Amino acid sequence: xxxxxxxxxxxxxxxxxxxxxAITVLAVVLAILAVxxxxxxRYLWSEWFTSLDHKRIGVMYxxxxxxxxxxxxxxxxxxxxxxxxxxxxxxxLPPEHFEQIFTSHGTIMIFFMAMPFLTGLINVIVPQQLxxxxxxxxxxxxxxxxxxxxxxxxxxxxxxxGRFSTAGWTGYPPYSGIDYSPGVGVDYWxxxxxxxxxxxxxxxxxxITTILRCRAPGMELMxxxxxxxxxxxxxxxxxxxxxxxxxxxxxxxxxxxxxMHFFTNDLGGNMMNFANLLxxxxxxxxxxxxxxxxGIYSEVTATFSKKRLFGYRSLVYATAAIAxxxxxxxxxxxxxxxxxxxxxxxxxxxxxxxxVPTGVKIFDWLFTMIRGRIVFHPSMLFTIGFIVTFVIGxxxxxxxxxxxVDYLVHNTTFLVAHFHNMLIPGALFGYFAGVQYxxxxxxxxKLNQFWGKMxxxxxxxxxxxxxxxxxxxxxxxxxxxxxQYTEPDWQPFLIVAAIGASxxxxxxxxxxxxxxxxxxxxxxxxxxxxxxxxxxxLEWATSSxxxxxxxxxxxxxxxxxxxxxxxxxxxxxxxxxxxxxxIMPKNTSAGVLVGLFGFLLGFACVWHIWWLALAGVFGLxxxxxxxxxxxxxxxxxxxxEIRETEQKRQAVLLSADKTVNNGSLV
Amino acid sequence: xxxxxxICLSKWLINILTIALLTSCSMQSxxxxxxxxxxxxxxxxxxxxxxxxxxSVLVPVYLLTFWACWRxxxxxxxxxxPQWHKDWRVELFIWAGPVIIIGIIGYLVVVYTYRLDPYRxxxxxxxxxxxxxxxxxxxxxxxxxxxxxxVVNELAFPSHRPLSLEITSDTVLTSFMIPALGGQIYAxxxxxxxxxxxxxxxxxxxxxxxxxxxxxxxxxxxxxxxxSPADFSQWLEKVKGAKKVLDVQQYQQLISSEKGHxxxxxxxxxxxxFNRIIAKYTxxxxxxxxxxxxxxx
Numbered sequence: 001x002x003x004x005x006x007x008x009x010x011x012x013x014x015x016x017x018x019x020x021x022a023i024t025v026l027a028v029v030l031a032i033l034a035v036x037x038x039x040x041x042r043y044l045w046s047e048w049f050t051s052l053d054h055k056r057i058g059v060m061y062x063x064x065x066x067x068x069x070x071x072x073x074x075x076x077x078x079x080x081x082x083x084x085x086x087x088x089x090x091x092x093l094p095p096e097h098f099e100q101i102f103t104s105h106g107t108i109m110i111f112f113m114a115m116p117f118l119t120g121l122i123n124v125i126v127p128q129q130l131x132x133x134x135x136x137x138x139x140x141x142x143x144x145x146x147x148x149x150x151x152x153x154x155x156x157x158x159x160x161x162g163r164f165s166t167a168g169w170t171g172y173p174p175y176s177g178i179d180y181s182p183g184v185g186v187d188y189w190x191x192x193x194x195x196x197x198x199x200x201x202x203x204x205x206x207x208i209t210t211i212l213r214c215r216a217p218g219m220e221l222m223x224x225x226x227x228x229x230x231x232x233x234x235x236x237x238x239x240x241x242x243x244x245x246x247x248x249x250x251x252x253x254x255x256x257x258x259x260m261h262f263f264t265n266d267l268g269g270n271m272m273n274f275a276n277l278l279x280x281x282x283x284x285x286x287x288x289x290x291x292x293x294x295g296i297y298s299e300v301t302a303t304f305s306k307k308r309l310f311g312y313r314s315l316v317y318a319t320a321a322i323a324x325x326x327x328x329x330x331x332x333x334x335x336x337x338x339x340x341x342x343x344x345x346x347x348x349x350x351x352x353x354x355x356v357p358t359g360v361k362i363f364d365w366l367f368t369m370i371r372g373r374i375v376f377h378p379s380m381l382f383t384i385g386f387i388v389t390f391v392i393g394x395x396x397x398x399x400x401x402x403x404x405v406d407y408l409v410h411n412t413t414f415l416v417a418h419f420h421n422m423l424i425p426g427a428l429f430g431y432f433a434g435v436q437y438x439x440x441x442x443x444x445x446k447l448n449q450f451w452g453k454m455x456x457x458x459x460x461x462x463x464x465x466x467x468x469x470x471x472x473x474x475x476x477x478x479x480x481x482x483x484q485y486t487e488p489d490w491q492p493f494l495i496v497a498a499i500g501a502s503x504x505x506x507x508x509x510x511x512x513x514x515x516x517x518x519x520x521x522x523x524x525x526x527x528x529x530x531x532x533x534x535x536x537x538l539e540w541a542t543s544s545x546x547x548x549x550x551x552x553x554x555x556x557x558x559x560x561x562x563x564x565x566x567x568x569x570x571x572x573x574x575x576x577x578x579x580x581x582x583i584m585p586k587n588t589s590a591g592v593l594v595g596l597f598g599f600l601l602g603f604a605c606v607w608h609i610w611w612l613a614l615a616g617v618f619g620l621x622x623x624x625x626x627x628x629x630x631x632x633x634x635x636x637x638x639x640x641e642i643r644e645t646e647q648k649r650q651a652v653l654l655s656a657d658k659t660v661n662n663g664s665l666v
Numbered sequence: 667x668x669x670x671x672x673i674c675l676s677k678w679l680i681n682i683l684t685i686a687l688l689t690s691c692s693m694q695s696x697x698x699x700x701x702x703x704x705x706x707x708x709x710x711x712x713x714x715x716x717x718x719x720x721x722s723v724l725v726p727v728y729l730l731t732f733w734a735c736w737r738x739x740x741x742x743x744x745x746x747x748p749q750w751h752k753d754w755r756v757e758l759f760i761w762a763g764p765v766i767i768i769g770i771i772g773y774l775v776v777v778y779t780y781r782l783d784p785y786r787x788x789x790x791x792x793x794x795x796x797x798x799x800x801x802x803x804x805x806x807x808x809x810x811x812x813x814x815x816x817v818v819n820e821l822a823f824p825s826h827r828p829l830s831l832e833i834t835s836d837t838v839l840t841s842f843m844i845p846a847l848g849g850q851i852y853a854x855x856x857x858x859x860x861x862x863x864x865x866x867x868x869x870x871x872x873x874x875x876x877x878x879x880x881x882x883x884x885x886x887x888x889x890x891x892x893x894s895p896a897d898f899s900q901w902l903e904k905v906k907g908a909k910k911v912l913d914v915q916q917y918q919q920l921i922s923s924e925k926g927h928x929x930x931x932x933x934x935x936x937x938x939x940f941n942r943i944i945a946k947y948t949x950x951x952x953x954x955x956x957x958x959x960x961x962x963x
């Protein structure tokens with residue numbers, strides 16, 4: 001009846017496992033109790049969970065990302081603590097925990113922290129920057145969110161029932177095959193990826209369509225804000241790269257569940273094919289994570305230098321070039337597999353070519369700052385911190401792209417340091433900058449800047465302390481994923497890295513402290529105009545938070561930096577006499593149900609509960625069919641309602657006296 | 667109160683500085699920065715060269731960043747040009763600069779990738795010293811086909827001859843590396859990869875698996891001894907005097923999982939053992955019987 005699921009799946013095998021399970025269960029129970037006590041279930045359900053509003057979906061993505069950031073960071077600091085004391089069989093973590101922890105850290109940070117974070121930011125901002133009211137497929141958007149949440153749920157429940165994979169976030173076979181990993185861990189990993197991967201693919205398709213089809217009149221491709229361009233390239237990468245991951249994970253699942261031999265040692269299996277498929281997704285994935293951050297840095301630099309973006313065309317072409325080239329370099333992740341020098345040289349050179357457009361971008365941001373008026377808002381601090389730190393990562397990236405150098409430092413902590421050097425300043429700092437920058441747009445009040453600066457300071461100091469020693473350790477020959485070691489020379493570096501991790505801990509604390517303080521002081525920091533930073537792009541033309549329809553009247557775009565141009569011409573904040581009714585999608589519970597059935601399907605396949613798997617598939621088919629054939633999935637917002645909303649906004653604008661400098665009110 | 671905080675902070679700083687000093691001293695033991703053979707030395711030369719070339723980007727970017735932040739800070743109001751957004755000279759510079767640097771390093775990549783191809787033999791066939799390597803859970807088996815002996819977790823070879831390794835795995839994908847002598851290469855079941863290394867002079871090094879392969883991974887390291895000819899013959903005599911012989915039966919016993927396996931000598935080896943291990947997974951030739959691993963989790 002319950003397949004492989006028995007009482008043995010409960011985490012009574014060790015204190016660490018029980019602790020993890022207890023904290024997970026406790027957190028869920030507390031959250032449920034808190035919502036119940038506050039009586040907010042109906043509100044959450046009708047205003048958030050079932051909402052098809054792209055802004056709310058975006059916010060939910062970001063909340064998921066922040067929760068998973070904490071979860072992934074707990075893994076990280078546990079590993080740092082272990083390695084700091086693990087000389088000569090010291091340490092507090094047995095290998096079976098350490099292995100699960102490094103696997104879940106990587107899986108969570110990539111799939112359930114970074115992916116939802118960037119998807120959330122794109123969701124909140126891109127439609128507004130395009131001057132449109134919604135994404136192309138609002139229901140699909142909600143389904144993507146809940147599928148991602150379902151994947152995160154599978155990783156979460158693996159703490160309580162069964163164990164997680166020990167094969168690392170890349171899950172290389174044959175180790176991840178059924179012969180060497182007979183438990184359910186790898187299956188959890190596979191199904192978390194498959195379920196959330198479908199969500200990511202759909203998000204990609206959704207935003208390609210939105211950006212190509214839903215732009216405001218006059219917004220040519222070469223007038224789109226840089227963040228839209230990077231979101232566009234990222235969406236293309238999502239739609240084209242994720243299928244490779246789905247195939248790789250799917251075939252591995254067939255090997256494990258149905259006894260096939262795609263990647264096994266024997267009977268014609270070939271583990272090298274998995275490495276190829278995984279990295280055909282995996283390398284574009286790096287740019288999926290980084291490109292949106294590049295877009296945010298572009299917006300932030302222009303706004304806080306009070307200056308038009310330097311070399312807009314260069315930046316667009318560089319972005320597109322990076323997206324294209326990202327599909328041509330996957331082999332550099334396994335130069336050491338024994339390919340001929342012809343192949344290694346070609347992929348080495350191809351990899352370096354990516355450094356050219358990336359370098360161009362760095363200089364474009366610098367030249368945007370030059371001759372500007374730089375304001376050191378926290379988001380700008382993140383941008384500057386990114387530039388100086390990312391350059392180091394770029395250099396070590398070029399080093400790793402030289403095959404003979406890669407032979408020396410591949411699989412060592414040098415590699416670990418390199419990709420954290422790309423993804424923390426390159427992606428995460430960008431997302432943080434985005435939060436600092438766009439928070440008032442989403443919630444109507446500004447974030448506390450002091451705590452924003454604290455977030456920056458602790459993260460950047462923590463980053464250097466945590467990862468520079470890992471570069472050195474790589475040169476000392478320390479492999480990654482080591483649960484214990486016997487070289488006393490390594491320990492001082494690992495202690496410094498652990499200190500760095502504790503700085504990052506304070507950084508994460510500051511993130512939440514900033515939210516807490518800002519919410520408490522929200523009445524002091526209201527953003528009445530919708531344009532708190534004297535912004536340049538269309539998202540600042542809406543109120544903060546925007547009305548459900550974003551724009552009562554769709555704006556006409558004539559320039560790059562459309563909103564800036566409107567302010568210059570005195571056409572921003574215009575009051576319109578006539579409003580047309582607006583059709584928006586109704587809320588629907590179908591998205592939540594898609595996620596729920598996706599979760600059940602994944603969970604059932606992990607534990608071989610086949611009736612439940614069938615029920616999951618059946619549920620998915622029914623929900624999607626019913627929702628797709630609904631005739632009345634839209635609601636109409638009447639002209640009268642719009643007029644009332646807009647008149648309120650005009651009153652607020654008048655009180656904020658926005659007429660003087662930047663626009664005229666009629 | 668405040669001064670207490672400052673004292674606390676300065677204590678922390680001193681601690682961090684002390685650790686930094688200690689760490690920089692321990693870089694002396696880096697097998698990559700202080701190579702013991704020509705392969706690592708050339709690879710290191712390439713590493714340094716590439717870093718030097720790229721410093722020509724790093725330094726200007728740093729200077730430009732801090733200069734721009736200082737000079738164009740809002741409170742200063744220096745030379746504000748809000749519409750300055752393109753300049754073909756700047757664009758030329760920011761595209762051409764990276765192109766030139768990547769061009770130079772790209773050239774180095776091509777040249778050195780061929781020169782440092784791990785499959786390339788370092789000497790003529792007569793002079794190279796052959797060893798066959800088998801990765802197991804969680805130990806390394808070294809077969810000396812020309813000497814007819816075999817050793818677990820210890821690799822000895824005469825330092826005046828280049829080492830030519832043939833590598834396979836009788837378990838999951840692993841990666842063989844002796845950082846002081848050269849880079850790494852994957853060991854994969856049913857396949858044979860090669861690595862050519864050389865030591866300048868007699869010495870003791872550490873080799874290990876760098877690819878996570880399960881519970882015993884942290885201990886999957888071995889001692890490497892480059893020996894003078896006399897020392898090597900002595901060592902060979904010692905191995906040849908061992909009681910155990912690595913026949914098929916003994917081999918099947920050896921591969922059952924074990925963590926931290928001690929060094930073990932076998933005075934004789936089943937002929938063609940290396941190829942028969944590969945054949946287990948390809949099914950070609952005369953395969954050894956295939957044993958599925960015991961439950962590893």
